[in-house]
Amino acid sequence: MDPINLKKLAEILNVSVSTVSKAFRDSYDISPETKSRILSLAKELNYQPNPYASGLRTQKSKTIAVIIPEIANNFFTQAIDGIESIAQEKNYHVLIYFTHEDYTKEVAFVQHLQHGRVDGVLISLSGDAKDRSHLDLLGHRDIPLVFFDRVDDHAKTTRVTTNDFESGYMATQHLVEQGCKKIAHLFFSKDLSIANHRMEGYLQSLHDHRLPVNEKLIVQCTANHVTNYGLIKNLLKQKHRPDGIFSSFEKLALLSFEACEELALNIPRDIKIISFSNIETAALLNPSLSTITQPAFEMGKEAASILFNALENNSVSIADQKVVLNSTLVKRKSTSRE
Amino acid sequence: MDPINLKKLAEILNVSVSTVSKAFRDSYDISPETKSRILSLAKELNYQPNPYASGLRTQKSKTIAVIIPEIANNFFTQAIDGIESIAQEKNYHVLIYFTHEDYTKEVAFVQHLQHGRVDGVLISLSGDAKDRSHLDLLGHRDIPLVFFDRVDDHAKTTRVTTNDFESGYMATQHLVEQGCKKIAHLFFSKDLSIANHRMEGYLQSLHDHRLPVNEKLIVQCTANHVTNYGLIKNLLKQKHRPDGIFSSFEKLALLSFEACEELALNIPRDIKIISFSNIETAALLNPSLSTITQPAFEMGKEAASILFNALENNSVSIADQKVVLNSTLVKRKSTSRE
DNA sequence: CTGTTAGCGCTTTCAG
DNA sequence: CTGAAAGCGCTAACAG
Numbered sequence: 001m002d003p004i005n006l007k008k009l010a011e012i013l014n015v016s017v018s019t020v021s022k023a024f025r026d027s028y029d030i031s032p033e034t035k036s037r038i039l040s041l042a043k044e045l046n047y048q049p050n051p052y053a054s055g056l057r058t059q060k061s062k063t064i065a066v067i068i069p070e071i072a073n074n075f076f077t078q079a080i081d082g083i084e085s086i087a088q089e090k091n092y093h094v095l096i097y098f099t100h101e102d103y104t105k106e107v108a109f110v111q112h113l114q115h116g117r118v119d120g121v122l123i124s125l126s127g128d129a130k131d132r133s134h135l136d137l138l139g140h141r142d143i144p145l146v147f148f149d150r151v152d153d154h155a156k157t158t159r160v161t162t163n164d165f166e167s168g169y170m171a172t173q174h175l176v177e178q179g180c181k182k183i184a185h186l187f188f189s190k191d192l193s194i195a196n197h198r199m200e201g202y203l204q205s206l207h208d209h210r211l212p213v214n215e216k217l218i219v220q221c222t223a224n225h226v227t228n229y230g231l232i233k234n235l236l237k238q239k240h241r242p243d244g245i246f247s248s249f250e251k252l253a254l255l256s257f258e259a260c261e262e263l264a265l266n267i268p269r270d271i272k273i274i275s276f277s278n279i280e281t282a283a284l285l286n287p288s289l290s291t292i293t294q295p296a297f298e299m300g301k302e303a304a305s306i307l308f309n310a311l312e313n314n315s316v317s318i319a320d321q322k323v324v325l326n327s328t329l330v331k332r333k334s335t336s337r338e
Numbered sequence: 339m340d341p342i343n344l345k346k347l348a349e350i351l352n353v354s355v356s357t358v359s360k361a362f363r364d365s366y367d368i369s370p371e372t373k374s375r376i377l378s379l380a381k382e383l384n385y386q387p388n389p390y391a392s393g394l395r396t397q398k399s400k401t402i403a404v405i406i407p408e409i410a411n412n413f414f415t416q417a418i419d420g421i422e423s424i425a426q427e428k429n430y431h432v433l434i435y436f437t438h439e440d441y442t443k444e445v446a447f448v449q450h451l452q453h454g455r456v457d458g459v460l461i462s463l464s465g466d467a468k469d470r471s472h473l474d475l476l477g478h479r480d481i482p483l484v485f486f487d488r489v490d491d492h493a494k495t496t497r498v499t500t501n502d503f504e505s506g507y508m509a510t511q512h513l514v515e516q517g518c519k520k521i522a523h524l525f526f527s528k529d530l531s532i533a534n535h536r537m538e539g540y541l542q543s544l545h546d547h548r549l550p551v552n553e554k555l556i557v558q559c560t561a562n563h564v565t566n567y568g569l570i571k572n573l574l575k576q577k578h579r580p581d582g583i584f585s586s587f588e589k590l591a592l593l594s595f596e597a598c599e600e601l602a603l604n605i606p607r608d609i610k611i612i613s614f615s616n617i618e619t620a621a622l623l624n625p626s627l628s629t630i631t632q633p634a635f636e637m638g639k640e641a642a643s644i645l646f647n648a649l650e651n652n653s654v655s656i657a658d659q660k661v662v663l664n665s666t667l668v669k670r671k672s673t674s675r676e
Numbered sequence: 677c678t679g680t681t682a683g684c685g686c687t688t689t690c691a692g
Numbered sequence: 693c694t695g696a697a698a699g700c701g702c703t704a705a706c707a708g
Contacts, residue, residue, distance in 0.1 A: 003453060005685060016695045031693060048453040053685030055390035056700050071419050081409050084436050095431050098422050115341060115386040141341060343701060354679045369677060391701030394684050
């Protein structure tokens with residue numbers, strides 16, 4: 001069955017192609033009768049304009065791209081949910097790309113997106129990137145870019161984050177309040193500003209509570225979870241093993257749980273754990289993990305709204321602003337009972 | 339900065355547009371020197387063909403759509419991961435659409451996709467659909483469609499599922515083996531063939547183990563989790579409350595856990611629970627939930643591979659076949675110790 | 677081996 | 693209020 005197009009509609013109705021086209025756009029400048037004739041036939045024949053033709057003509061795709069490190073992650077899942085909910089509202093389409101923390105993929109995706117496939121881009125950076133200059137390409141092409149969560153602090157565009165410094169501070173303090181003296185910190189990549197902010201909160205909190213900083217308790221993890229598991233086990237086998245762990249990444253907390261189990265360390269008796277995490281399923285969750293939970297869904301919505309706003313107002317360059325949402329500290333058994 | 343296009347490349351190199359175009363496609367029929375001159379300049383200027391122009395011309399978008407009920411769900415998260423991994427390999431783009439179990443949205447998405455935006459569609463049906471005729475539209479437009487998990491058994495196209503009957507049978511049997519006599523079944527929507535297959539497995543298992551079928555223990559849930567919570571609580575407050583629950587949907591198991599907690603029922607002592615679930619984080623998981631785990635990632639890969647195969651071979655109509663992968667029964671404390 | 681040309685389906689001046 | 697015509701950027705005959 002051949003697809004129906006403007007030309008055919010025009011032929012059937014004995015009007016010109018441009019008249020038909022206008023019927024869908026310029027509601028003025030066309031007689032009401034003609035318009036309704038056209039629209040009703042279009043509906044009857046189930047006409048939809050060809051997106052590639054109008055995209056080519058108008059240089060608008062009604063599509064955005066979302067570039068994230070991974071999807072098997074509750075934070076990103078919820079963020080995508082938020083993004084898609086706004087996109088549906090605005091009648092936009094959403095393309096997804098996963099970098100799997102691979103910088104070269106991030107560069108490749110961005111390269112591919114600079115030629116009209118999308119009108120705008122939402123990105124959460126991969127962990128192992130140093131040079132962010134590939135992102136400038138989008139700016140050169142007037143494609144608005146909004147960062148969320150894993151932002152580039154130096155980028156001159158909108159960044160949506162959470163209060164990571166404060167969260168790191170709160171998390172650490174929470175462990176201190178439970179009597180922890182030797183608090184370890186697990187983080188992922190020094191190239192991520194959010195990781196740095198969280199660590200700064202941790203350090204400040206230790207300082208304010210007059211606890212010493214022990215380099216051996218600060219563990220930089222990798223994109224490889226087998227390696228990470230080894231690192232965490234080593235941490236726990238140290239002579240002066242920590243009595244608390246603040247993990248800035250959900251997966252690292254999971255690995256810590258597993259490592260404790262293997263080493264027969266009781267949580268929360270021997271060691272207390274708090275982690276950034278967006279696991280929602282409290283009923284199924286191990287009751288010994290306090291969490292810092294980010295408002296992921298809201299972040300997705302916020303970032304998408306800002307982007308769509310820019311697109312709709314043709315304000316090509318997105319303001320150099322930082323939007324900060326607040327995470328929530330969820331205390332659970334691990335720490336609320338001594 | 340103006341985007342670079344074929345015409346500009348041609349001008350700079352003093353060749354015709356078609357020569358440039360050919361350099362990227364027909365590696366034959368063009369002199370090696372010209373070709374390399376063109377390609378190197380293209381790289382230097384960071385040229386990328388405009389996808390909307392070539393899409394319009396070739397009627398190929400190098401894009402597929404994935405329509406799923408929701409994303410905040412471990413099964414779908416893993417499936418998308420699998421789909422995207424194949425798409426990356428094949429250099430395809432992936433559009434995502436969430437129906438949130440809303441049939442009207444499913445229809446609207448499919449309507450929008452019949453005019454060239456995508457080359458193919460992967461779908462997992464929304465729960466409340468009866469009439470699947472909207473999907474025929476895609477067939478009429480020669481857009482291949484592959485179902486995964488929530489398939490339409492009557493569709494004449496490829497369907498990728500798991501062995502749901504057998505899984506339902508195994509799950510029920512597992513509870514029987516632990517001594518359960520009054521086994522409830524929670525399911526979601528009679529319109530979903532997979533739900534029906536799972537239930538058939540449940541019924542067959544009861545029958546084979548000479549246990550009576552009690553209609554009051556078979557609960558049809560809804561898309562609304564507050565309602566579902568009420569239904570489950572009612573189930574548990576019945577005079578002859580069940581001593582085992584087989585849930586065919588992860589979220590329903592979570593609600594059961596919560597309801598048990600509220601009603602002070604001990605799991606697994608008072609009641610044992612087994613559920614379809616793709617929660618991966620064993621270390622964090624409550625140790626009292628046995629699960630039927632579907633190979634979601636593999637299903638995504640399988641469905642995507644079949645679709646891309648069809649696209650690449652221009653075999654527009656996808657064979658009327660059913661691909662069945664096997665789920666895994668994961669026994670945990672709830673049932674492995676009496 | 678290279679160039680000319682028509683046209684994918686749509687939007688948008690500009691004339692009438 | 694309606695229509696003719698140009699052209700978005702690219703591809704694919706077809707000539708040369």
